[in-house]
Amino acid sequence: MKIKMYNVGFGEAVLLKKSADGREENLLVDFGSDTPENCIADIGQTTGKNVNVTTEIYNDTKGEEVSVLLSHFHMDHIYGVLETDLLDHVCLKRTYIPNLLLMQSRDNTYSFLQIQILRELFESVYLYEEKKIKFSLYDLLVKLTNNNATLQFVEAGDHFDFAGDSYSVLWPDFGKIKVNKKVSDSLTKLLRLIDADFNDNGEYTLRFIDEYIGALCDAYRRYEETRGDVKIDLDYIKNLQNRIAEYYFPLLLNQNKQIMKLIAASIESIKCQENRISVVFQDFPCELEANLLMTGDIPRPEIKKIESxxxxxxxxxxxxxHHGTPTYYWENLPKSDTIMISNGEPRSQHRKWGKIAYEYAGFYNSNKKCKIICTNYRCQMEDLQQRGAQRCSPCVGVEPFREIIL
Structure with a gap:
């Protein structure tokens, strides 16, 4: 596996790349920055100070399958997903976000069509609000289901596959984060109204969905057979979309206003947990050896709940x-060969965020085989080196990325 940690200043963008079945697959874990104007723009555009990370990611994944995992909903982790055209131009396969909806369906996986059906609900929750800019949960979900990618809400105990390997989610555990139980019950009720009849095997399908998918497949087949010479009549497909909307929206808007209000309020309260819902995941350890542990911005109290x-x-x-900052330092950090610290210059009013915990130097000084790999180019690592940390090579100058080969 190749791990590429992009220099987004104070923020996060980590690309995992691995071959599977003769092709390259990619998992982009977060893509945002505290100073996006310096490093994040549409593909091919220039930025204020540094290399355009969007262009770098696009070039690194061009023509290959890409999945995206967002650990939580702060702009230093999701800005690039919301505000650039990256997901419009990559081969987007699957996306993952924390299960802030406490979804109780068969596998917590949703399609673009289902996002549309729940649009009224998702638009009521804002992830980011300023005078001129607003980002709703709906805006994010539409981006993440672009090009028919499936969306999976994950929480502790879930598993997902990437490039032939299985990964386990250790956090967030919504049994340990205080959440109103009515949320789960209400969502289950709402989803049962959206999900149509169960078949003989106990599996559900959405009303009209099979017909809709069949029409799309038939149109694609005819297009392929004639090598694009046939003119596809899309009116029938559009009519099916309208039938779906006409069937479900009355259920949501007329019969379930109280349920939707409760769910919207509960989503808002879960979203306000902020870093506490950060996704933490690892590949499955084999004989207590594992490749990777990704921690998002998980705070100390939550770290203690997964240490065992x-x-x-x-x-x-x-x-x-949390970018190696002192207030999030993990004193019982598990043994590793390398630690990644995604930390660069933050906005001036957040200068203290850029500090890296000096304790990391002590941790690595006790194990000379370990390395610190960082995107910090403000020479704060010199402070750590004075305390015994092993110097990353090179550790000077502005670099567009740092790379690790496993």
Whole structure:
């Protein structure tokens, strides 16, 4: 596996790349920045100071399958997904976000069509609000289901596959984060109204969905057979879309206003947990050896709730929580060969965020085989080196990315 950590200043963008079945697959874990004007723009555009990370990611994944995992909903982790054209131009396969909806369906996986059906609900929750800019949950979900990618809401205990490997989600555990139980019950009720009849095997299908998918497949087949010479009549497909909307929206808007209000309020309260819902995941350890532990911005109290699951595992790579900052320092950091610290210059009013915990130097000084790999180009690592940390090579100058080969 190749791990590429892009320099987005104070923020996060980590690309995992691996071959599977003769093709390259990619998992982009977060893509945002505290100073996006310096490093994030549409593909091919110039930025204020540094290399355009959007263009770098596009070039690194061009023609290959890409999945996206967003650890949580702060702009230093999701700005690039919302505000650039990256997802319009990559081969988007699957996306993952924290299960802030507490969805109780068969596999917590949703399509673009289902996002449309729940549009009224998702538009009521804002992830970001300023005078001139607003980002709703709906805006994010539409981006993440672009080009028919499927969306999966994940939480502790879930698994997902990437390039032939299985990964386990360790956090967020909504049984340990205080959430109103009525949310789950209400969502289950709402989803049962949206999900149509169960078949003989106990599996559900949405009303009209099979017919809709069949029409799309038939149109694609005829297009392929004639090599694009046939003119596809899309009116029938559009009529099916309208029938779906006409069937479901009355259920949501007329019969379930109280349910939707409760769910919207509960989503808002879960979203306000902010870093506490950060997705933490790892590949499955084999004999207490594992490749990777990704930690998002998980705070100390939540770290303590998962320590028992990872304390005896030796990792090749661990990503430092919350950019390696002192207030998030993980004193019982599991053993690893390398630690990644995504940390660069933040906005001037957030200058303190850029500090890296000096304790990391002590941790690595006790194990000379370990390395610190960072995107910090403000020479703060010199402070750590004075305390015994091993110097990254090179650790000077502005670099567009840092790379690790496993």
């Amino acid at each position: 699951q990872i304390k005896d595992v030796h990792y090749k790579v661990v990503k430092a929580p």
